[in-house]
Amino acid sequence: MPRLVPVVILAVLFIGCSEKPLQRRAEQPSASFYTITPPAPLLYASTSSVPFFTGGQDTVEVPLTDTLSAASMPDTTITEEEKSLILLLETAREHYLQAMQAAAEGDSTASAVEFEEAIKHLNEASYYDDVESNADFNDLTRSVLEDYEKYIATIDSLGPQSSIFALREKINLEIEKVDITNIQIPASLLPKTDVPLTINEYSKRAIAFFMGKGRVHMENWIHRSGKYFPMMSRIFQEEGLPPELMLLSLPESGLNPTARSWAKAVGLWQFMKATGALYGLRSTYWYDERRDFEKATRAAARHMKDLYADLGDWHLVFVAYNAGPGWVRRAIRRTGSTDFWEMRHRLPRETRNYVPQYIAVALIFLRPEAFGFENVQKADSLAYEYVTVDDCVDLELLAECAGTDLATIRDLNPELTQWCTPPNYPGYQLRVPAGASLSFAENYARIPEEKKLDFATHTVRKGETVGAIAKRYGLQTAVIFEVNRMSRKTRLKVGSTLIIPVQSKSVAAIVEVQRKREQEERERALKRREQQRTLAAKSPARTRPQAAAYEPSGRVKLTYKVKKGETIGHIAEWFRVRASNIRNWNDIPYGRHIYAGQTLKIYVPEERAEEFRKIASMDFTQKQQMVRSSGKRSAAAPAERRDRTNWLQHSVKRGESLEKIAAKYDVAIADIRTWNKLKSSRINAGQTLEIYSAANGNGAAEREEAAATAKVRAGNDPTIVTHVVKKGETLGKIASKYSVTIADVRKWNKLNGSRIVVGQKLKIIRQRT
Structure with missing residues (x-):
């Protein structure tokens, strides 16, 4: 029996400009409404099946008839979002297979390329709504990253196509083995900087790495610096910070504004979502301001300014930026020193090498001729203007309005993650090439009727949920929430109206366009696989089946x-x-x-x-x-070694990492991995971890702090000094002045944080000299 299809009302909004010549149109109301008939049946080319996605448990196939109406499809039919996610996962898996096959055959270049492609598709999938709870996504991501890490450890060097995160892993593996016999850095070579460029065995190893195996990456960074550094320098100066701090973006992201780390940090400055939000960087389905090169740079400058006000030492600021302030405080407490080089052994492996990497890239960048990089050409600097876009508009049409191409618009606006400017964002500031703003305004004012974006309105019926409505229109639930400015706690009321964004003239049309696009992608993937199998059959070096790498x-x-x-x-x-x-x-x-x-x-x-x-x-x-x-046995196993009362269970929350959890409980990452038999640092939301809690409460942390205090008080005749805070002083500077720790100063003066004010009196306990 055919299902009744409710009438859909469409609200018309602008979508762009493309007809040439553009005709001036009459004034239109801001939103005009008209009624359309239900969409026609979708015609499929064959009776083949499409995959049905079941939220990570497994998949089944739903057969399609030759004429399956969009209106008559059951609620269990796969949505466009689910099909797209499955396609991304399968494409990632194909690249993963090719990476492992190439690795087994000793083709390091092809293997690295395929691993990076797999990660690129998984990164794209990571923006899908609630993907963190998808078991298939989590399992494949963990597999790809773990095998890539293992592979990196077996090869001599990484090619230029490798991501900054693969390079970082390689540096951590190789840095201790680098030969520094011929690395001589005379004092006269050191530029005058605010950040100390300390020369020792650690920084020499980093310099030697970038002059050798890491040279191609350093050359790429110097080239990209021409594009972003003029903008960064201006922002750091506006924020009252040394412009040289912009060099930290080199080891952070390799100057890639869309970089996404294996720990889900994003952008030039690698902000985690929570930290970015503290500095005003918003992240939605439509845009991610951590990828906005201007906003993220200003946020990074302000973050570093706050860290410096707290710690008073640029090396410690870098440690805190990389691993979090908690690691700095624990390292100070454990070593009794505020010197990075003294506490280095108490830091995570990556963070130990972070400051030496900065020193190496800073020296090479500031003195390129001394290290053989004098002939590297720098890219042209960004040149752009801002225009205001009040509507949800296709980026391709905006590019035509600006007289440029889509790639340029995306390059200037990397924060935009979808095909259009965000809906419900009047006054969106879009970057266009310098000199294009006037012509853009003229073209934008002449948008033809046939280039309008349709927005459907949906009247909520009894029993409907946001998820069911999103599935009906082939959208993510996040889109429905975003466009209608609802929180996830909002309860739908029967009879209320929701706005539904539709990119083309009807729901049927956009579904058909999406279906054709995905079919083309599938055909390309199948063709690529057939070509690879043909090569395998012809080439003596590729006589094994594709799955051989997995034996x-x-x-x-x-x-x-x-x-x-x-x-x-x-x-x-x-x-x-x-x-x-x-x-x-x-x-x-x-x-x-x-x-x-x-x-x-x-x-x-x-x-x-x-x-x-x-x-x-x-x-x-x-x-x-x-x-x-x-x-049950597995969970209890670690406890058998000690009193069970010293153990607790931690349920991993969304966005948490082993570093954060270790910092929270004041334990080492290596210990958590040992206690829970983890092969790597990859964890998932909802996973339960066993934590030995003797370091909590009145345990190890407090004992170490007491030991640090006792170290200062040791001797027969300690001295109590009253220090009056002067302008520009921080707890870090004061602690360093008296050779005590920040934790001691806080403890002696019952300070909860690191905020102090001019004129405040602080009690300092130190040995008499």
């Missing part, structure tokens, strides 16, 4: 027959392997389900093969009971 040494193959109701997730859990590996071993793309009776290859540790054969023979209930029992 790991030390493991044996088991054959497992799938039973009714089982999913890839279940099987991965039972055999303690990654779900992505099961897909790769058996060439199962995302969007394809497994079925009862299907035979799967599973690779298990050779010494445990018999154990897993017994597991394979169990029924579903027995296997699930085994998992539950194993989980």
Whole structure:
């Protein structure tokens, strides 16, 4: 029985300008409404199936008839958002497979390129609504990153296409092995700077790395500096900070405004979402201001200014910027010193190398001729003007209005993450090439009727949810919330009206356009795979099947027959392997389900093969009971070594990292990994971690602080000094002056934070000299 389709009302908004010559149109109301008939049935080219996404558990296929009406599709039909996400995951998996195959064949260049492509697609998927709770996304991301890290450790150097984060991993692995025999830095070579450029074995190793294996990356950074540094220098001076601090962006992001780290930090200055929000950087489905090169640079300058007011030392500011202020305070407490080089061994591995990296890139950048970089050409500086856009407008049409191309508009506005300017953002400041603002205004005023954006209005009916409405129109729930300015706690009222953005003249049209685009992408992916298989068949070096790279040494193959109701997730859990590996071993793309009776290859540790054969023979209930029992034993195992009362469980929250959790409980990252048998630092929201809590409460942290205080008070005749705070002084400077720690000064004066005011009297306890 055909379902009744409610009438959709469309609100017309501008979308841009493209017809040439443009015709001036009559004044129109800001929003005109008209009624359209229900969309026509969507015609599909074949009866093939499309993947149905089930929120990370597994996937099944929904067969499509030749004439399946958009109105008659059941609520369980896959949305455009879900299809797009599946396509991104499958494309990432294809690149991951090629990366592993190339690595197995010793092709380091191809492998690095394919790993980076896989990460690029996963980064794109990371902007999808609630993707952090998607098991497929999390499993594939963890697999790609862990295997890339392992691969980086096996190769000699990284190519220029490698990301800053891969390079950072390589530096951390290689830095201690670098030969510095021939690195001589005379004092006369050192420029006068506000940030001390200390020359020692650590900074020499970093210099040697960038002169050798890291040279191509340093050359790229010097080239890109021409584009961004004039803007950065101006902002740092406006904020009253040394312009040289802009050099920190080199090791931070490699001057890539869209860079996204493996820990989900974003932009030129690698802000985490929470830290960025503290400095006014907003992040939505439509835009991410952490990618805005001006706003992010100003936020970074203000963040560093705040850190310097607290710590009073630029090296410590860099440590805090990289790892958080908590690490600085703990290192000071543990070492009794405010000198970075004294506390270096108490910091995470990456942070230990962070200050030496800054010193190396600063020296090379400021004295390029001395290090053999004198002939590197710098890019042209950014030249742009701002124009105001009040409507949600397609970026391609805005580019035409500005007399340029889409790539230029995206390059000047990297904060825009979608195809248009954000809706409900009147007065959006868009950058256009310098000299284009006047012609842009003229063209924008002549937008033709056929270039308007349709907005549908939807009347909420009884029982409807935002999720159901979003699925109906093929949108993310985040879009519905954003466009209608609703919080996620908003309860829908029957009869209320929601605005639904539609990029073309009707819902059917935009779905059809999206379907064709995705079909073309699938065809390209299939063609690419066929080409690769053809090459494999012809080339002696590529005679193995694609999955050969996934036959790991030390493991044996088991054959497992799938039973009714089982999913890839279940099987991965039972055999303690990654779900992505099961897909790769058996060439199962995302969007394809497994079925009862299907035979799967599973690779298990050779010494445990018999154990897993017994597991394979169990029924579903027995296997699930085994998992539950194993989980309980696993969680309790670390506690068996010590009194159970000293242990607690931490549930990982969205956006948390091991660094943050370690800082919270004042423990080492390595310990958390050991206690929880983690192979890397990758964790997921909802994951439970065991934490040994002896370092909390009146434990190790307080004992170390007391020890630091006792160190100062040691001797038969301590001296109590009253210090009056002078203009420009910070706790860091005062602590350094008296050779005590910031923690001591806080403790002696019962200070909760680091804020002090001119004229304030502080008690300092020190040894008599």
